[in-house]
Amino acid sequence: MNKSVPIAAAGFAVLAISGSALLGATTATAADGGKAALPHLAAKKAQVVACSGGTTVSMNYRSMDQQSIAAGATADVEGSQITVKGPKKGTDRILVTLSALAINGSSQLGLASLYKDGVGTPEGQKYFGYGSTPATVQFCGTINKGQHTFVVKMQDDGGTGLTMYNPTITFQRFN
Structure with a gap:
């Protein structure tokens, strides 16, 4: 290992x-x-x-153009849903990274969360604040036997709505 x-x-x-x-x-x-x-x-x-249990089993990367979220709303980050089949025995680790850029010069604040099979993961919500530089947040989870669906949700926390430019999601799985 x-x-x-x-x-x-x-x-x-x-x-x-x-x-x-x-x-x-x-x-x-x-x-x-x-x-x-x-x-x-x-x-x-x-x-x-x-957030590594050993060698990388798989890695998926998705990048979108932009996504807007209304003031006070929560939405799935487009392209962030992934369904994976767990290992036959034991557990694997999954590292999920979200990064995005706001180029309008104003700081925007959101709360990012990772959901596994429709339930929020133990890491809870993480602040995702950015202005003219990229913001990045990472989540680490485990998967066991069976099929599991992950999705990243973003909630506007600034009260004015937010726009993520070039949001990129990376899923990396380790055994």
């Missing part, structure tokens, strides 16, 4: 370790310039979660 950690996960580990080092400091400068004691926090080991 391949036990390599994706570059993004390694980056998160570095940030977690850096953050832990900052939190472990025992003094800080008070408002009057003196030293103020901070409570000591026990060092915690950074947890790295890799």
